[in-house]
Amino acid sequence: MRSLHRVAALCSQGRCVIARRPGVLNPAAAVAAATSLALAACGGQATGSAPAAGSGKPGGVLTVGFSVQAPATLDPAKAPQNYAWFEELAYEPLIVQRSDGSLAPGLATSWSYTGTGNKIFVLHLRPGVKFPDGSPLTAQDVTADLRYVTTAAGQMSAFFAGDTFAATGPLTVTITTAKPNPDFPQILTQDDVIGDVISEKGLSSPSLLGTRTFGAGPYMLDPSQTVAGSQYTYMPNPNYYNKPAARWKKVIIKVITDPQSMLNALKTGQVDVANGDPTTIAAARQAGLTVTSTPDLWVGVTLADRGGGMAKPLANVQVRQALNYATSRAAISSALFPGTGTPTSQLIVPGGYGYEAALTNAYPYDIGKARQLLAAAGYPRGFPLRIVTGEYGGMNLVAQALAQQWQKVGVSLQVTDYANSNQYFAAAFGAKFPSFMTVFGQIPTWVEGPSLFLPPASFNPFRTSSAALAALYQQEALSSGEQQARLDQQIEAYLVGQAWFVPVATIGLPYYATKAVTGTTTSARAPLLELDEVRPAG
């Protein structure tokens, strides 16, 4: 079923999932450049297609299929993560995220924390960079841009709250954060969008940022060949500092919301690379398309009312653990997410931040154990539990499956289903239900805190606090490297042990590509497809 409310993005201050259709998962999509339909070039605003011409050849046209609703604004300070593709073609970030998870220089050639406590972050900018209007990149530009992001009330701007930005040299920027932030570099990549630097010209007329681009990236949006809401055309930026990396003479992003249509567009060569859909994976493979997928989200239940104010049983950790034991994850995963789902008892995927192999099966399916724990907690006959669900990411299907499974231990789930994602968010984040179905992304643990498990987090509507968790988190903020990795694991282990959630499966969102292009791989720490790595095959 198609949700009307595709615009509604599940935006934690982490990865965003756009509400599109139940059963379909969409991460922030990275736009790839693909060969396109040359006909579109003849003047006018063509959104049309013809059999692919010049597919995949160097200097050809890349057409990318984007399966979610078109962005409401192209302003990088406001656009949610889902629209990273639209931004990264035209805006160069300070730090580049590579598809293997590593970071590379962007507009900043080097960066580091100075001092201890992860509070002072220094960036050294690349010399000789010019924006399309000819103006040079300076430290002033970057600080002005970062200040703009802070005030723009966008998805990630909360991360900059209270930070100060100073141009401590013509090409040096020093950021002093209000609180320790160990993951600053990650935030400044193209995947989180806010690292995309806007030129001074753009900053001086912010109303234009919604429909035109003012970045130093490899391409620029061509409004004359763009039809808002359906086709976005990018032409090469003559002033780009790394011309060879701009492989295509034109990049087009087409918005195609129906998964079948997207598949057909790929099959007929109208599109070269696109974000796919779990329901069409098998068909895509059969059609000979390259299918890339990395687990990126987990779907399951947030047992929010850990204080027991609304649902008394949830206050007891044994009850929450019992629910975890009563869940047959393998059955749900293979039935609902064939080919892309992996059952898991933890919130992190292999290779992700804080992953620990042992935790994946922390709660094997064991009805007996579940009943035992419930009895010990004083609920031998179970109890009713109210839960709210949206209709994307398959969460409503998982809810129904859980309802049947938990019935066996006497827990009767009373499911309220909101097709309208805004309504779902309001109900879930507004502490109207003691539990809610959840789809959440893979993000650095420190970034996860303010969205998932700290008292002010939106996914923690009952404001549960834990001294142990808070302590771990504070340590993490000040740590780095190995130590940070270990603390990540400890935090995640705590969450699993305390059964604050009932994760069911991790799911990957597929990308499809025709054989005409390559460079469409993804990894656990960079699950979004990076468009700049897509190149013609052969």
Place this chain on the structure above:
Amino acid sequence: MFRQVARWLASSVILLFLITALTFVLASMAPGDAAKAILSSQSGSYTAQQYQQTRRALGIDQPLPVQYWHWLDGVLHGSLGTDLFSSQPVTQELNARLGPSLSIILATVIVSGVVGVSLGIVSALRGGALGRLVDVVSLAGLALPNFWLALVLVELLAVKVQVFPATGYVPLGAGPGPWLRSIALPVLTLSAGAVAFVAKQTRDSVSEVMSREFVVMLRARGLSRRSVVLKHALRNAAIPVVTVVGLLLVSLLGGTVLIEDVFSIPGLGQQAVTAAGSHDLPVIEGVAFYFTVIVVLANLLVDLSYRLLNPRVRGS
């Protein structure tokens, strides 16, 4: 003549007013508003203060009648407001989407008109089993789910045999050939059901006319069957058929929503659905406005053709 034009203008204006007002009321009754939608799409949670600020910025903190008055005022000055999400003028956005929707709607009307009338005539004349067959087949075309038919057509004509594009719309400016090819499949899908209406009504009307006395007299005077049917009978049967075609055009306004979704056509239908979901009031009003104008124009055309076809109306 002048009085009639004035009357038509007056009733059209009243219609526009009523429909946009009704839309305003309905849209405002829906839970949630644009401010919430914008804020939640930008960040997971927001403060009450941010919410109020956004509402003020968007102008939706005003009482309903005031908002409507502002909108009306804008209309009188030629503006339909701005999209709350993209800050673009509504007229600009909708005009860009008018072309695709109108192309498909008009082409469907023409195709289903021609095919439907022909089918209707044939089944009216041959009668019996053929008439029933036309009934059943055209009902089937009506009953089949649009989206399924669309997918089947795409599979057959765009994927297996790449005659037509699987998705997308090519504007007329890029050449009549590519334009026609890009709307062929959507039009085919929509026509499957539309033909049914037209064929049925044509058959009924033609049957009824053929049983009238003057048809017998025409034949008695030795006129050829072709002339009797195609010239005289059709002319007399035309009015109900024209009415149905007019109704068809109006119903296609809604029918394109599904089609635009499946074929990724950037049309008005798609815009209507999106705007409705995100409480983008100016766009919703704008779409209602455009739709109503189209309806009014369609009715005008139908009325004018009544005059042309029915000499009695012409005289009065």
Place this chain on the structure above:
Amino acid sequence: MTLAASSATTAPGQELPPGGVPAGRARILRELARGPLAVASAAYLATVVVLAIGASGLAPDAPATQDLAHVLSGPGAAHWLGTDRLGRDVLSRLMFGGRVTLLGVAEALVVFAGLGLTLGLVAGFVGGWADRVIARFGDLVLAMPGIIVLLMVLSVFPGDELATMIALALISCPTLLRVVRGSTLAIRGELYITAARLSGLTSLRIMRRHVLPRLVGPVTVQLSLFAAAAVLVQSALSFLGLSTPETQGPSWGNMVGEASDVISQDPWLLVPAGGTIVLTVMALGLLGDAVRDVTAGRHLGPPPRRRDAGPARRAPVRGPAAPATSLLSVRGLTIAFTMARREVTVVRDVSFDVARGEALGIVGESGCGKSVTTRALLGLLPGGGRVTAGSALFGGRDLAAMAERDFSRIRGNMIALISQEPMSGLDPSFRVGSQLTEVVRRHNAVSARQARARAAELLAMVNLPEPGEVLPAYPHELSGGMAQRVSIALALAGNPRLLIADEPTTSLDVTVQAGILALLRELRERLGMAIILVTHDWGVLADLCDRAVVMYAGEVVELASVEDIYRSPRHPYTEGLLAANPRLAPVGDVLPAIPGTVPPPSAWPAGCHFQPRCSYATDHCGAGPIALTAPDPGRLTRCIHSDKMVAAR
């Protein structure tokens, strides 16, 4: 001066007159039961309803029972229609889902019917300002782009199918309103309603007893169409994700939505729910069609083409041989109609001759078959009629056995026809001039200008002296007399040798009548054209005709010169008619009408059709069909007692 009034039968093949046999429910059902498609549709719908209502008992599984190990399986032994995404049995869900869908449709129908009927009846019956207001309201609602309203309603009541259905009913009820209003207006104006009013029935009673039964047909059609639309809209909205969420239970809508999601993985899943919707929509539509066909009394389809010279069973031709000067010789012409799947003979053994330039009258009551006979001569029998025996020789060719394509050489060219209703004989949408030139050019190879000139000539010929005024006029702008003259002009355009005038003056004023008759006489003299004049008026007969044929109950009963018929009728029926003529009856006496009534074709006596009413009748009369005999040269009669009549005089 007319013959006795109409019989109860109507001419075969025509529609029932208004106020005739009302379309009672029982009759509708009986007629419906004859059509296989209607029966199949009704049976299907009944099955669906039964399965839905009885779902709790009949369904194999509970609709929510999942089997995660067997999701999206196709049809099989365990699950006849397969399973869905959560391994739930599709058949069970289809049955339970039917409840939601059908309930929604039912509720929508109630609103639709209630509003449409009430408003339509009020508007049609009360009229005046109520009518104006309601009609305006209806127009306004119809002009609203429905999709906008539906979308808005859905944002106010998300996922609520009932709200959507009711909204759909509201925006669609003007179609029903219009139909009801139109029918009510028409019925209200009919005489029998006025009569009912005058006799004291209250409006409500009138409505209930007279208006509502007549509305059954059109209203049922609209209801079935709307129900079909409601089901379709559900399916469409579900595709957009706007239907009842699955967590509230299955509905056909959300099953289709689910199927469209997984169409790539399991194309079969669309078939159960989608197929059910398609079949239901079709059943509703076909049922509506069938009801409409039955209540309109129409046979489906047009007059079937005359098949090429089917070897009809021809009885041996009887009667005197055709005189050499005969233009037209009809022998033993028998015509039958197919009514309600039975073939009924309506004209039997008709024989007469028409000489060149002669005027022959065919006289008889309404329904005696005189018009049918003339139509048969031109191959213009209405649907279901055919010549079953006899011949009609014209110029060496047998019109009774002629193929349709051969008639083109006869119609208009050799034989022309003018009919009773001058106005309805002309195409209302074309100007007189255009119709004239068309016929002229059909029969003569001339240019447009020549044709126009000829048209003006023809008008002059029929004594319409101002061609400039008449040619550009439309039929509705002409008076009755002018229209009839134009019809005559059209008939003359092909220079016919025989003109069949079917009651040409019946619907005209007496004064106009005289003019037309005079015209016909003049044309006959001038052009040497033969005329067959069909009439029930003795005065007209005497005015124009030399000889006459009297017809009764489908048979020729007497044929003689007009003088002979007047002076010495040789058939009891003719005698009775003349006696009942008010002009000829002695003043002050009771008018001697013929006792009894004319038998309809389905109830013809085996022997003489007039026997039951005849004062000369004996048992011999009923023994078998009576043949035409010639009591005197040049006369024919179908009575075995014709000598007695002479003797009685």
